Each structure stands twice: as C-alpha cells, then as structure tokens.
Amino acid sequence: MPRKSAAAEVVKASEIPPEVIGAVVLADLAQIEADAATHPDQFARDRIIKAVTRLRDIAEGNVSADLASELAPA
C-alpha cells in the first residue's frame, strides 16, 4: 500500500506568508537557471540566464542604475 505523501495538496499563494513566497521565487529561479544549462540552443540559454539574473537582482532588491533606467518608462 503506497504511503500517503505529505505533499498531496498544493498550497495557495494567499495562504503562505511573503517570506515563504520569496523563498519559492528564488528557488524557482535557481531551478530555471539549472535547467537552462541543458538547453540545446546556446542563444536561448544565454537569454534565459540573463533574464534569471535580472529577475533575481530585482527580487533581492539589487536594482542598479542601469537596471533602473531600463525599467523606467521612455
């Protein structure tokens, strides 16, 4: 008889505190970065890693002047 897994139910975002959401976001970015390494297209891989790096910087609050100017509307 298979043992019942504790992870049967997926948690809703509204039920978990912000710091846990932050942990999940950063872990998901790490997963994307790890999966990007196996991508067959080199240019796509570079684009994914660039996007992940930028998103991590935003999530961690490291918004540089260049990034801030990119985010500002024209």
Added chain:
Amino acid sequence: MNEQETDGSEVSMTGTDGARVLAFPRAAPGVEKEPETAPTSSARTSSEGGQSSSARTSPENGPTSSARTVTRTFPANKVSVGFLGISQGRVWRPKVYVRNPNYPRVTAVGCFFVEHSGGYQLIHTKSNKYLGHYTVAAISELEMKYAKKKRSSRSRKGK
C-alpha cells in the same frame, strides 16, 4: 512658448510670485515625495542643469531639470519598494546544523525539504503543503548562492 505639458501623471504647481512653474509626478499612495531641489540618491542626477534629448518639459528655466530627475527616478524606487519584502527577509540562509549531509545545506524560514523523485520537495511547515519540486542541480545553485562556504583546510607546514 510657455505652454507646459501636463499629462495624466503630472500635477502642475504655480508659485506665489507666479514665476516658477514646476511639473512633478503625482505621488502614489504610500510613497513619499522627494524634495524638489534635493538631489536623489539614485542615478540620473547627472542630467541636472544639463540638456536632455527628450523634450518633456519647458526648456527655459533651470528647475525643470530637477523635475525631470524626480520623474525618472520614481519608477525605480517603486520597483525596489515593491520587492523589498523578499530582499530584506533573507529568505535563504545556510543551515546551522547539518544532520544529513545528503540534504541541502540551505534552508528557508517556514519551509523544509523532503527527498522525492531524485530531487527535493519544498514543503510549507505550518500547513504541511507542497510548494515545489527542485532537482539536485537547482539545489546546487541555491547552495552556491546561499550556503555557507566550505572551509579550506589549512595544513601547517613546517617552517
């Protein structure tokens, strides 16, 4: 031409003497307005007093450049404020005690890892619910960024 541009996101202000007319962005709720003459801590302060390629405000008087500075730095502040909940929490940290060396050397507040399908499931401690599944490669990425650096053993060699 003294016509000012006032779009929906800007509020015009006229001084008591009627000489200075400034345009500045409307403050969002919860965001403090910056003083109009003080330099901001972020970039784009180099445009003060200088010329800009954009013809956003009237080019005749000096204060328009500071108004432009405030306009351009506002979205960046908004972005950083919006994500500070994640960044300030220090969500991933190295483990203090490593009971099982096969498990990840990083942990997050309110979560724990469970070995599953060649990777690790992240479980919310309070509700015991599933947050995500991460491969060993992803855990290695997390460890590279947030885990304690391994000590390099120093061997004393005879002098």
